[in-house]
Amino acid sequence: xxxxxxxxxxxxxxxxxxxxxxxxxxxxxxxxxxxxxxxxxxxxxxxxxxxxxxxxxxxxxxxxxxxxxxxxxxxxxxxxxxxxxxxxxxxxxxxxxxxxxxxxxxxxxxxxxxxxxxxxx
Amino acid sequence: xxxxxxxxxxxxxxxxxxxxxxxxxxxxxxxxxxxxxxxxxxxxxxxxxxxxxxxxxxxxxxxxxxxxxxxxxxxxxxxxxxxxxxxxxxxxxxxxxxxxxxxxxxxxxxxxxxxxxxxxxxxxxxxxxxxxxxxxxxxxxxxxxxxxxxx
Numbered sequence: 001x002x003x004x005x006x007x008x009x010x011x012x013x014x015x016x017x018x019x020x021x022x023x024x025x026x027x028x029x030x031x032x033x034x035x036x037x038x039x040x041x042x043x044x045x046x047x048x049x050x051x052x053x054x055x056x057x058x059x060x061x062x063x064x065x066x067x068x069x070x071x072x073x074x075x076x077x078x079x080x081x082x083x084x085x086x087x088x089x090x091x092x093x094x095x096x097x098x099x100x101x102x103x104x105x106x107x108x109x110x111x112x113x114x115x116x117x118x119x120x121x
Numbered sequence: 122x123x124x125x126x127x128x129x130x131x132x133x134x135x136x137x138x139x140x141x142x143x144x145x146x147x148x149x150x151x152x153x154x155x156x157x158x159x160x161x162x163x164x165x166x167x168x169x170x171x172x173x174x175x176x177x178x179x180x181x182x183x184x185x186x187x188x189x190x191x192x193x194x195x196x197x198x199x200x201x202x203x204x205x206x207x208x209x210x211x212x213x214x215x216x217x218x219x220x221x222x223x224x225x226x227x228x229x230x231x232x233x234x235x236x237x238x239x240x241x242x243x244x245x246x247x248x249x250x251x252x253x254x255x256x257x258x259x260x261x262x263x264x265x266x267x268x269x270x271x272x
Binding site for chain 2: 001004005008009010011012013014016017019021022023024025031033035037038039041043045046058059060062063067068069072073076077080081084085087089092095097098100101102107108109110111113114115116
């Protein structure tokens with residue numbers, strides 16, 4: 001248990017370091033950085049490389065935004081395997097729904113609970 | 122003044138970003154967030170019928186819930202001032218972008234304010250994630266059909 005905590009710490013930290021390098025060295029805005037990471041995650045899954053990383057690092061690979069791109073591609077590929085080309089379109093959100101639905105639901109609930117102040121950004 | 126001279130002066134005047142320090146901070150903050158995620162994953166495997174594979178989904182939802190509390194109380198802003206990319210890259214940063222936008226635009230009304238602006242900051246992530254996933258999956262499916270690669 002301790003060892004998987006350490007691997008998730010190291011791998012998750014390293015993915016964030018990649019993001020920091022994109023911001024500082026390549027002077028990308030946060031939005032560009034996150035989009036780049038999502039696209040890399042989905043390409044990595046196209047080569048079948050992201051799932052082994054999840055097996056190795058657990059939350060270290062599933063918490064960073066790269067896993068969002070991975071699960072989009074993964075859902076599309078799983079559905080394409082069953083139903084052919086149309087599955088690419090229909091399977092997209094099969095796996096990844098929880099992140100988006102949680103963000104929408106808690107976004108609305110948060111807006112009900114909390115008041116706007118300069119501290120939220 | 123020549124452009125080169127001007128560039129040189131601009132270079133001298135802009136504060137040097139301490140790259141290594143920023144990287145270290147991003148590593149520590151991002152690592153800690155992922156370790157908390159791993160602890161939540163253990164919790165779901167231990168007390169709910171989830172496997173290591175399926176526990177990622179409720180973990181992400183829980184992390185977004187935590188992000189809501191931290192965003193609403195203003196703590197996430199402080200974390201992101203320390204962590205930089207370390208707080209933006211984990212899914213809590215995605216949650217923070219959505220939730221802070223919806224809190225900020227609440228005065229404009231529920232439909233036009235919250236509904237219209239919620240994905241103002243985080244929308245690009247979803248758009249480019251979906252577009253790239255579509256093309257990656259399309260190319261791979263065609264390659265499989267042609268017999269170049271296997272699933």
